[in-house]
Amino acid sequence: MKRYTASISFDHKLAVFDIQGSLAHAQMLAACNIISSQDLKDIQRGLAQIENEIIAGEFAWSVDLEDVHLNIEKRLTALVGDAGKRLHTGRSRNDQVATDVRLYLRHSIDDLLGLVRALQIALLDLAENHTNTIMPGFTHLQVAQPVSFAHHLMAYFEMLKRDTERLHDCRKRVNRLPLGAAALAGTSYPIKREYVAELLGFDGVCENSLDAVSDRDFAIEFTACGALIMTHLSRFSEELILWMSPRFGFIDIADRFCTGSSIMPQKKNPDVPELVRGKTGRVNGHLVALLTLMKGQPLAYNKDNQEDKEPLFDTVETLTQTLRIYADMIGGITVKPEAMRNAALQGYATATDLADYLVRKSLPFRDAHEAVALAVRFAEQRGCDLGDIGLAELQQFSALIGEDVYQVLSLEGSLASRNHTGGTAPNQVASAIAKARASLSK
8 A cells, every 4th residue: 555655756856846845835934923933944954954865865765654745854853853843834745746846847847948949059050051952842751842951950940949939838837836725725824825936936826725736737738848849859750760761861860879780780770769759659648648637636636646747757857868869969960962952853843943933924823733744744754854854845835935944943943932031042041040049049
């Protein structure tokens, strides 16, 4: 029974945050004359020693004491006597654990924001060198139109920018203080919750005591943010895996992020991107687990909520490890521009440019579309690119085609023509990179 119900095996991660919350709570109790100034000094002294013991790995955790809160309280009482017993005045483990988790998650979000930023910088560093590197853009994994490699990378920068915005927004709802809600109805002691919120750097207090102790929306919201981050990195990983394949040969990933085969000596397997792709399912699973955990709970606190911590902790740890290694991996990518360019010459990537050319010559788009489709079919039969077809042969598909057509049929011409905000023209991509760098320096 002890082993089944105890949470100390995982909630010891909250120890430092539990001490932070207890120090603020004790300071408020003394300010409200609920405990004496001497009690406060004893509590501060005892908690400082306990924190040092925990950091040094010398604290003796006991499953008999069930959780992190009782372990610390028991040790505090052993160190400072009755003052330690008075610390729990005006609070419950229900509002205590809710506060600890919020403090932990706020700290974790701040760390993760720094890691996302580091990955964004790594993307910008790589993109800056490849605004003129041409690769095929795909839809349905079929060659669609030429784009610059930098433009492709900047798509992931935009995803990470949204991820950053979501984390910042989530942090606002995490940063509300539950402490003072006690078990579920508040406390009869003359406490000052706003004072504790100020001491701990919270933006305000949870306004309803029942909701304060039972709400786990903030944990679910954070895990949803984490699932989206991992989903974005999983999509990127899938592309890195494809691009590294000899069938594409667009990039090479540094050896330290890959492994060999146990039987095939020529193999270089992209283990890190594959693991990221796999760990995304892990975080998605945590999101579903937390949603399922909460869906049938009546107000207020229930023991079910002990199960919120392991999914939350693992989500934070998975995100932390993934973002850290991803930024390093991006910095170790070797790009193969020639292979990218050759691939862009396959699949008639400039067909849309030819259609747009005809539209600018006053041909209705649907007619232009049909004319280009016939030209592509002709090129397929010849086994050549559109740009390799002679002018007279092209003119059989439309008399509007002139010698200037070859400018739009070149890969460089195709990129340069998309010269607008968000387009793949090299000068637009360079501008987007500069704008992105400026946004990160704010």
